[in-house]
Amino acid sequence: GDSVTQMEGPVTLSEEAFLTINCTYTATGYPSLFWYVQYPGEGLQLLLKATKADDKGSNKGFEATYRKETTSFHLEKGSVQVSDSAVYFCALSDQAGTALIFGKGTTLSVSS
């Protein structure tokens, strides 16, 4: 079945460092891909999405490119801030497009 694999955390960075969180997927067909962020004590918020190959999603300085050839959707940010500390989930829409399949989540901790 469809699945998402993302790098294990926690990821600990200093402010202004470069961030990469790896995400790869297994799916039949052409799923849409998402990054969600969860701040402590809150629900999930959509960070960015891409719906077809070579699409780049971007928001708040974060970017991810849908790479069909490597089945990847890595999240990047050029300069992280303390306020970016959160759990980041990579996800894909299933074949029917009716539900999200999430990766295990990666905890990011940014210190000043």
Next chain:
Amino acid sequence: DTEVTQTPKHLVMGMTNKKSLKCEQHMGHRAMYWYKQKAKKPPELMFVYSYEKLSINESVPSRFSPECPNSSLLNLHLHALQPEDSALYLCASSQDLQLGREKLFFGSGTQLSVL
């Protein structure tokens, strides 16, 4: 209004209690979802309602009973829960059931503890 509101935010209940979780949205969304999230784990889909009809039930035990009284409200009735049911319960909504190009809006969740 782009919010999904969940009440209560925290709930402690015994294994013989009956309680309900509530979720409300006023975005005109016609698909609503219940997810369960254990600590340091991803959310797991429980139920999906589309146009107030149950569309997906991911083999959830019958001690969890969903209800969608109208297009804005979603309830989750709890009865005879077990301690392992303690988790964050998240409600979400989307414009309709086809998620591929849509966006899920999540509530902040109800943190449930079963004693």
